[in-house]
Amino acid sequence: MPRRLLPSLNALRTFEAVARYGSFTRAAEELNVTQSAASRLVRSLEDYLQLPLFTRQSRHIELTDEGRFYSKLIHEALDLVEAGTVELIDSARGKGTLSIGMLPTFGTRWLLPRLPSFQEKNPDISLNIISSDGDLDFTKERIDVAIRFGHGNWPDAIIDPLMSEEIVVVCSPKVMTGAFPLTDYAALRHHPLIRHSTRPSGWDHWFRSVGAPRDVVKWGPSLEHFFMIIQAAISGLGVALLPSYLIQDELKSGALVAPFPARISGPGAYYLVSSAAKSELSRVKIFRRWMLEQIGEMA
Known part of the structure; x- marks a missing residue:
């Protein structure tokens, strides 16, 4: 496998903070480093990329076009890493928040009356229920699992048939x-x-x-x-x-x-659709198992 072409994580974190604040001083305060250290880290990143990320004047800095592109990308990447880190910490021993994208009527009439039994068995899992019946996008909707009606053809997902x-x-x-x-x-x-x-x-x-x-x-x-x-x-x-x-x-x-x-x-059926990226998280596995048990009891 080829070696990843990645700059220093400290340099990236510093650049993202400076770009967010538009200030080396405020970024240094957030990161608990000196202003000169923050400046050196951003310089090292510019040297690595071989292009300027800021234009510098006496008391003012401004992102270059390349800097604006890179700051947005790095901000989103750090958000993703942070979210994943929080997920792993919260998921220890089945804890954390399970976010469910729920078809409104199915949820109100079928799922919600059954959820007290899930909470009784799993008191450490908090539930975040979102009304969701459009195109399925786990990242955009920030959900772990969804209940959908269709034909079982959602990409990048674990799909469990529920009922016709x-x-x-x-x-x-x-x-x-x-x-x-x-x-x-x-x-x-x-x-x-x-x-x-x-x-x-x-x-x-x-x-x-x-x-x-x-x-x-x-x-x-x-x-x-x-x-x-x-x-x-x-x-x-x-x-x-x-x-x-x-x-x-x-x-x-x-x-x-x-x-x-x-x-x-x-012409279709209901499915439990789980994010493939989160399918091994304890709370997702526990909920999938519980949902399939509920469907088995209806048979």
């Missing part, structure tokens, strides 16, 4: 006592269909799966989260297509009714 979805059509009970009750699929043409904005093909998948006629469709509101869709259906804004596990309470209470017996599998 059983999809059911639901509506307010008022629909069933109105002018056009849902006694057959054709009656859907008289009611607005509520859409999930991040799953635009959901209704198409349902129509194809059950063989229902789709000659006329009356679209209702398009909403971003399932909990919004649940409330919209309860309020009578239209007919909804929802995972059955999310609406067990509403079906039991009668707030929603399922007019059709058809239950179909949704």
Whole structure:
């Protein structure tokens, strides 16, 4: 393996501090060194790179273009090293903070009610739960694990399948006592269909799966989260297509009714997605094991 082309870490730390403060004096105070020592370290870095990082005037310094580029890079690199160091210290014996990127409705309806048992078994692990359903970026979102719906194709991650979805059509009970009750699929043409904005093909998948006629469709509101869709259906804004596990309470209470017996599998599944870079941390391994135990208990 070729030798790494790396300058002195002390020189890098000093340069980053001087660039951040725009002052050798303030950087020296932070690093607990003399001003002349800070200046010598930055000079040694410039000699190593064979280019100036600052323009120096009598009482003022300013980053060169190369200095601005390098200071941003070194600042981010030191942030990463610091974060990794804190992670290792906090992760001793399973301690530390586990950051979970959670789909809002899945988290509210399925995960949060189960988390007290995780905390009871692992009191030294703090939980940081973040609403997260966009593109998955562990570094940008600063999360350790995420729960996602899809097809299991997230790069640079450890992927554990959790569960598939059983999809059911639901509506307010008022629909069933109105002018056009849902006694057959054709009656859907008289009611607005509520859409999930991040799953635009959901209704198409349902129509194809059950063989229902789709000659006329009356679209209702398009909403971003399932909990919004649940409330919209309860309020009578239209007919909804929802995972059955999310609406067990509403079906039991009668707030929603399922007019059709058809239950179909949704086009995708839920996955626990863990950062490959953090997969060996104790808190991540403990949470993965616990999640898979929860899914096993549902089988």
